Amino acid sequence: MKTIPLSIAGAAILAALPAVAQVNVPEPASIPHLEQRGKATQLIVDGRPYLALAAELANSASSNLEYLEPYWSRLVASHVNTVLVAVSWELMEPEPGKFDFSLVDGVIRDARKHNLHLMLLWFGSWKNSMSTYAPPWVKKDPQRYPLLVDQNGNRLNMMSVFYEANWKADASAYRALMRHLREVDGKDRTVLMMQVENEVGVRGAFRDHAPAAEKALNGPVPKELMDYLAKNRDSLIPEIREQWAANGNKTSGTWREVFGGDRRGDGIFMSWYYARYMDRVAAAGKAEYPIPTFVNAALGDWVGQYSSGAALADTLNVWQAAAPHIDILTPCIYRPVFSEWAALFHRAGNPLFIPETRPDPGYAVWAFGEHALIGFSPFAYERSADGATPLARAYDLLGQLAPLILEGQSKGTIRAAVLVPGKQSASVELSGYTFELKRGRGRGAPPANEQAPGPPAGVPVEQGAFASSTGYAMFISTGPDEFIVMGSGAQITFHPNTPGPKTASISTLEEGRYVDGRWVPGRRLNGDDTSLDYSLVEQARLNQSGQGLRFGNDPSIMHITIYRY
Numbered sequence: 001m002k003t004i005p006l007s008i009a010g011a012a013i014l015a016a017l018p019a020v021a022q023v024n025v026p027e028p029a030s031i032p033h034l035e036q037r038g039k040a041t042q043l044i045v046d047g048r049p050y051l052a053l054a055a056e057l058a059n060s061a062s063s064n065l066e067y068l069e070p071y072w073s074r075l076v077a078s079h080v081n082t083v084l085v086a087v088s089w090e091l092m093e094p095e096p097g098k099f100d101f102s103l104v105d106g107v108i109r110d111a112r113k114h115n116l117h118l119m120l121l122w123f124g125s126w127k128n129s130m131s132t133y134a135p136p137w138v139k140k141d142p143q144r145y146p147l148l149v150d151q152n153g154n155r156l157n158m159m160s161v162f163y164e165a166n167w168k169a170d171a172s173a174y175r176a177l178m179r180h181l182r183e184v185d186g187k188d189r190t191v192l193m194m195q196v197e198n199e200v201g202v203r204g205a206f207r208d209h210a211p212a213a214e215k216a217l218n219g220p221v222p223k224e225l226m227d228y229l230a231k232n233r234d235s236l237i238p239e240i241r242e243q244w245a246a247n248g249n250k251t252s253g254t255w256r257e258v259f260g261g262d263r264r265g266d267g268i269f270m271s272w273y274y275a276r277y278m279d280r281v282a283a284a285g286k287a288e289y290p291i292p293t294f295v296n297a298a299l300g301d302w303v304g305q306y307s308s309g310a311a312l313a314d315t316l317n318v319w320q321a322a323a324p325h326i327d328i329l330t331p332c333i334y335r336p337v338f339s340e341w342a343a344l345f346h347r348a349g350n351p352l353f354i355p356e357t358r359p360d361p362g363y364a365v366w367a368f369g370e371h372a373l374i375g376f377s378p379f380a381y382e383r384s385a386d387g388a389t390p391l392a393r394a395y396d397l398l399g400q401l402a403p404l405i406l407e408g409q410s411k412g413t414i415r416a417a418v419l420v421p422g423k424q425s426a427s428v429e430l431s432g433y434t435f436e437l438k439r440g441r442g443r444g445a446p447p448a449n450e451q452a453p454g455p456p457a458g459v460p461v462e463q464g465a466f467a468s469s470t471g472y473a474m475f476i477s478t479g480p481d482e483f484i485v486m487g488s489g490a491q492i493t494f495h496p497n498t499p500g501p502k503t504a505s506i507s508t509l510e511e512g513r514y515v516d517g518r519w520v521p522g523r524r525l526n527g528d529d530t531s532l533d534y535s536l537v538e539q540a541r542l543n544q545s546g547q548g549l550r551f552g553n554d555p556s557i558m559h560i561t562i563y564r565y
């Protein structure tokens with residue numbers, strides 16, 4: 001154990017909170033942390049990069065350990081290695097300063113029993129914008145813990161970010177939680193990351209109109225943000241650069257002067273203050289036990305669908321400037337188009353982690369291969385989890401491949417592609433070859449019972465259709481002309497894209513599994529098993545009879561070596 005010096009911001013926040021003794025934390029190197037390894041930022045657990053094949057529990061599941069009990073083994077059977085679990089402020093601090101950690105302790109004990117890791121979701125001041133998980137002693141006292149006020153002067157059920165009493169109460173509870181985690185988990189490290197609050201932002205208004213909010217709006221944009229914009233002028237994301245430029249690239253002024261008074265300007269204003277509030281909460285926790293933190297955001301195309309001030313991709317820079325104690329901004333992807341939302345969050349140095357989405361294996365594989373994804377986590381998955389779901393089948397193989405995937409992410413020797421309705425082919429380039437995926441002539445969509453499942457019963461379907469994937473493949477380059485390919489519902493052809501003989505062909509093709517990191521071959525594939533599902537005319541045209549990889553709807557892993565002639 002060692003004493004970690006607090007950052008200046010952290011020290012200032014702690015000074016404002018009730019005093020504690022010495023801050024003891026385990027040696028930083030042994031604590032789960034994020035680290036840049038080659039081309040990827042990775043989550044390091046016990047000194048090694050970690051791929052989170054995760055699942056998030058439905059909101060109320062962790063409020064009762066008996067209720068949760070039967071689900072643990074189902075998650076294990078689904079090859080999940082990490083479970084995202086809510087910790088509710090109201091249950092943890094039923095009276096001011098009196099903490100009850102029995103649920104947290106029970107969840108940690110049961111996760112350990114099942115060899116699972118956890119990420120805890122702090123449902124503190126806000127859950128889906130509203131302050132429903134705040135303890136009654138906070139909710140019932142809006143004089144002391146002020147609420148957000150809308151444009152008509154009505155109080156909404158959202159704690160206002162502009163009042164010190166609010167963040168101090170939240171930060172003090174969160175800090176107690178992190179102190180407790182350090183004590184009970186600093187050695188075993190079952191808990192890997194913390195989510196601070198849940199899908200924050202203003203709903204039903206563009207901004208807060210409480211007196212302190214009005215004062216802030218008419219005050220100067222804080223110097224920290226102006227300095228950040230000036231310093232990072234050339235690398236700002238286009239959304240922020242354009243909003244700043246549209247209002248004259250001013251280096252000082254009120255919020256309205258610098259960012260304008262439209263919904264984007266209001267969004268930037270609210271983002272800064274949500275981020276500052278949450279940074280204070282995160283800093284108080286990190287001063288006790290500095291495991292990585294993330295915040296999540298509901299996505300949408302207009303305010304109402306998303307919340308103003310949320311940790312959205314178009315305000316990435318504002319959150320980064322305001323919240324140095326928050327490590328990752330994450331999307332909850334329930335809307336089309338998955339790949340576009342994912343890419344928007346994997347910018348400006350923000351690593352990609354997806355804490356909530358549908359249980360679609362194609363997007364999981366795609367994001368692990370294309371965006372150095374740290375973890376994938378379908379929401380309320382315990383309700384549908386069993387070893388036979390398409391995601392469970394994929395998680396089994398991703399678990400076997402995890403060391404190779406992590407190495408591929410770091411070296412840039414991994415790619416992936418996904419097929420979705422309306423996009424029946426896709427191609428990727430890797431190590432001198434172009435690989436092309438197709439569903440294949442005449443096969444159409446997989447039978448309904450083999451498609452990635454929709455939301456489990458009782459989970460609300462948000463607006464906008466989520467297009468389930470119909471096939472996918474991940475390619476890992478393991479040597480010259482040698483690849484490991486994992487796929488499902490796709491047939492794959494390939495051709496060289498470097499100078500030399502024009503035609504590429506299968507030298508050897510094996511199916512197999514990884515057992516304890518060692519390749520255990522199954523059948524040697526050849527003949528019919530490498531003949532693609534094209535017409536003979538097409539096969540002749542492509543010169544590819546007997547020259548492709550066929551993945552059925554049950555995912556599998558193949559090892560291929562290629563030659564050219």
Ligand code: DGJ
Pocket residue numbers: 059128198199298332356379459460462
């Ligand atoms: C997003 C929230 O973050 C979750 O807690 C849950 O309410 C889901 N929406 C429901 O789809």
